[in-house]
Amino acid sequence: HEFSLVKKEVDKLKVKINGKKVSKVVFSLGRLAHGTPQSVTEAFRTATLDTPFSQADFEVISIEPKARCISCGKVFSCEGELKFDCSECGSGSSEIIQGKESYISSVEVEE
Secondary structure, eight states: OOOHHHHHHHHHHHHHHTTTEEEEEEEEEETTSSSSSHHHHHHHHHHHTTTTTTEEEEEEEEEEEEEEETTTTEEEEEHHHHHHSSSTTSOOOOEESSOOOOOEEEEEEOO
16 A cells, blocks of 8 residues: 555656656655555655665655544644544544645755
């Protein structure tokens, strides 16, 4: 799963960089997304063989989950034990609004 996800992101970026050499790639990975920083790094290394990305430094940034309470609308952090009960009203009815993402968030290109 991680490979196809990373490959899709790399393919989109290849078009944008137009053959330039990439020195660094930062990948944002939500804590609730599929994959771990290690598995995404391995997938990146495999997906970028023989590409302008092959020698790039690769960094994974973790995105902590946040939710919005359906009952009162409060946005709250779900860090730590991943509790999804509202910290304002105690409702267990919430929607995840952050933490499932997985995308290349920045790239450094050599001129």
